[in-house]
Amino acid sequence: MAKSGYGKVQIGLHWAAAALIVGNYFISEGMGDALDARAAGTAFAGLTPTYHVWAGMTLLALVLLRLVIRLVQGTPEQIDKGLAGLAAATVHWLLYGLMIAVPCLGIAAWFFGIDAAGDLHVLAMNTMMVLMLGHAAVAIFHHFVLRDGLLSRMTPLR
Numbered sequence: 001m002a003k004s005g006y007g008k009v010q011i012g013l014h015w016a017a018a019a020l021i022v023g024n025y026f027i028s029e030g031m032g033d034a035l036d037a038r039a040a041g042t043a044f045a046g047l048t049p050t051y052h053v054w055a056g057m058t059l060l061a062l063v064l065l066r067l068v069i070r071l072v073q074g075t076p077e078q079i080d081k082g083l084a085g086l087a088a089a090t091v092h093w094l095l096y097g098l099m100i101a102v103p104c105l106g107i108a109a110w111f112f113g114i115d116a117a118g119d120l121h122v123l124a125m126n127t128m129m130v131l132m133l134g135h136a137a138v139a140i141f142h143h144f145v146l147r148d149g150l151l152s153r154m155t156p157l158r
Contacts, residue, residue, distance in 0.1 A: 003074065005076055007073060014066070021128070056106045079150050
């Protein structure tokens with residue numbers, strides 16, 4: 001029998017990752033200046049860099065845990081078939097890849113001073129935000145237009 005939804009841990013990790021990503025995106029504006037100050041050996045006022053770095057590393061740990069749980073417990077059967085199902089699976093795996101790559105690139109830039117990693121970090125983060133918005137839009141479309149129960153699989157209230 002196929003699972004009807006995700007488990008509570010997977011749901012919690014999904015929404016925790018989403019909150020960390022969105023929160024980190026909105027506080028990331030000053031990170032370029034903080035990175036430049038760090039490279040120059042000068043002080044940077046504020047807690048934004050500390051929060052941003054720790055939130056990114058926390059995200060990386062949560063995503064790796066979520067992947068292990070996903071591989072062990074599996075996922076509910078896909079609702080979409082054909083090209084739509086292939087697109088959904090592709091976006092999910094791209095998001096997983098980016099949720100790993102973005103923090104790793106940030107770590108390379110922040111701790112090891114690799115400028116190119118910082119540039120790629122920004123590009124990958126913006127790409128991830130576009131994919132996340134599309135992911136959310138499709139979930140909302142499924143919920144309100146198709147009414148197929150897809151969104152309820154990733155919410156704690158079923």
